[in-house]
Amino acid sequence: MTHKILMLPGDGIGPEIMAAATAVLEALKSDFGLQVEWEEAPIGGAGYDASGEPLPQATLDLARAADAVMLGAVGGPQYDTLPWEKRPERGLLAIRSELSLFANLRPAILYPQLASASALKPEIVGGLDIMILRELTGGAYFGQPRGIDTRADGVRQGYNTIIYSEPEIERIARSGFEIAMKRDRRLCSVDKANVLEVSQLWRDVVIEVAKEFPQVSLSHMYVDNAAMQLVRQPKQFDVIVTENMFGDILSDAAAMLTGSIGMLPSASMDASGKGLYEPIHGSAPDIAGKNIANPLATILSVAMMLRYSLNEAAQADRIEAAVGRVLDQGLRTADIWTAGCDKVSTSGMGEAVVAALAD
Numbered sequence: 001m002t003h004k005i006l007m008l009p010g011d012g013i014g015p016e017i018m019a020a021a022t023a024v025l026e027a028l029k030s031d032f033g034l035q036v037e038w039e040e041a042p043i044g045g046a047g048y049d050a051s052g053e054p055l056p057q058a059t060l061d062l063a064r065a066a067d068a069v070m071l072g073a074v075g076g077p078q079y080d081t082l083p084w085e086k087r088p089e090r091g092l093l094a095i096r097s098e099l100s101l102f103a104n105l106r107p108a109i110l111y112p113q114l115a116s117a118s119a120l121k122p123e124i125v126g127g128l129d130i131m132i133l134r135e136l137t138g139g140a141y142f143g144q145p146r147g148i149d150t151r152a153d154g155v156r157q158g159y160n161t162i163i164y165s166e167p168e169i170e171r172i173a174r175s176g177f178e179i180a181m182k183r184d185r186r187l188c189s190v191d192k193a194n195v196l197e198v199s200q201l202w203r204d205v206v207i208e209v210a211k212e213f214p215q216v217s218l219s220h221m222y223v224d225n226a227a228m229q230l231v232r233q234p235k236q237f238d239v240i241v242t243e244n245m246f247g248d249i250l251s252d253a254a255a256m257l258t259g260s261i262g263m264l265p266s267a268s269m270d271a272s273g274k275g276l277y278e279p280i281h282g283s284a285p286d287i288a289g290k291n292i293a294n295p296l297a298t299i300l301s302v303a304m305m306l307r308y309s310l311n312e313a314a315q316a317d318r319i320e321a322a323v324g325r326v327l328d329q330g331l332r333t334a335d336i337w338t339a340g341c342d343k344v345s346t347s348g349m350g351e352a353v354v355a356a357l358a359d
């Protein structure tokens with residue numbers, strides 16, 4: 001069966017990193033027997049430019065029809081003054097919500113070759129392999145009411161609502177335990193239950209779900225401590241499960257343990273295993289158009305797509321091994337470059353991974 005993929009390059013560095021990822025898919029198709037076809041559609045600022053909407057209806061229809069979706073990144077300063085509903089980021093949130101992609105897997109793995117690029121000392125971070133599981137379709141990102149209005153006394157106020165229902169917490173908690181069962185069987189649920197009622201409910205529900213998984217050792221941590229522990233002793237974690245906004249913030253912090261935010265892929269999954277795959281970073285307007293962005297997070301997201309949605313584990317292994325080989329060769333984009341290595345461009349890194357597929 002031929003896999004149908006929808007490619008959404010988006011904005012800023014999105015098209016550059018997606019070109020590198022597409023080159024890898026092309027090579028798997030032409031040289032390694034992967035049966036795959038893809039088409040491209042606009043989202044984010046590109047969607048707005050093309051159709052006046054950050055998530056054009058045609059893009060959503062194609063996403064629903066595809067077996068999996070790959071996304072580059074959305075956003076950019078030229079769109080920051082648009083009305084709220086037209087902003088690029090709304091397009092990304094809308095596709096996550098429309099496709100019910102509630103489980104966002106963000107693995108933070110330190111490649112041994114990048115030990116000197118990590119923000120932490122090798123003796124603390126060496127061998128790091130943690131999974132941050134971020135709830136992706138609830139919390140403050142989607143809660144109502146939200147808005148900016150003017151009080152009776154003329155003062156403007158802004159507000160958002162963090163809201164989680166029991167079933168929403170239950171399903172992400174269950175995913176967390178299931179993932180932990182396939183790993184080191186340690187799950188840390190991160191919340192702010194000392195301050196937020198929604199977090200107390202989160203904790204209560206996670207404790208309930210834990211009864212189904214007696215082999216998993218469950219711990220709880222407040223998010224402020226978790227941020228500190230991530231940079232103090234990150235290997236104490238195996239799987240972290242947390243709500244939408246905490247997961248957003250903790251995963252960017254975890255990225256620096258691996259050398260760069262340009263190294264972290266992600267999978268956003270629905271209940272049936274369908275997914276949208278994207279690097280965790282944004283559109284990086286400061287380096288867009290320069291051919292210097294790191295495409296490895298996007299290329300590793302292709303590997304996650306092959307493994308999780310397309311049942312092509314051997315092809316995923318092939319990509320991950322190729323990434324290891326280019327790092328062995330000393331090739332580095334600017335963000336992970338250290339003395340003694342060879343600096344390569346975005347497209348140069350993509351070509352190197354393609355060449356290394358064959359090894």
Ligand SMILES: NC(=O)c1ccc[n+]([C@@H]2O[C@H](COP(=O)([O-])OP(=O)(O)OC[C@H]3O[C@@H](n4cnc5c(N)ncnc54)[C@H](O)[C@@H]3O)[C@@H](O)[C@H]2O)c1
Binds near residue numbers: 013017072278280292
């Ligand atoms: N999933 C997404 O599409 C996504 C995620 C985060 C931010 N954004 C959007 O992106 C825009 C910029 O946001 P930001 O600056 O806060 O975050 P960002 O992740 O785009 O960039 C943060 C920093 O990391 C660097 N960086 C990011 N990706 C890189 C890569 N692949 N290689 C090398 N360096 C990289 C950037 O140059 C920048 O210095 C905003 O419009 C924001 O809303 C989108």
Ligand SMILES: CC(C)[C@H](C(=O)O)[C@@H](O)C(=O)O
Binds near residue numbers: 282
């Ligand atoms: C762009 C933004 C909506 C998005 C988020 O906050 O989820 C991004 O930061 C991410 O991590 O994918």
Ligand SMILES: [Mg+2]
Binds near residue numbers: 248249252280
């Ligand atoms: Mg983010």
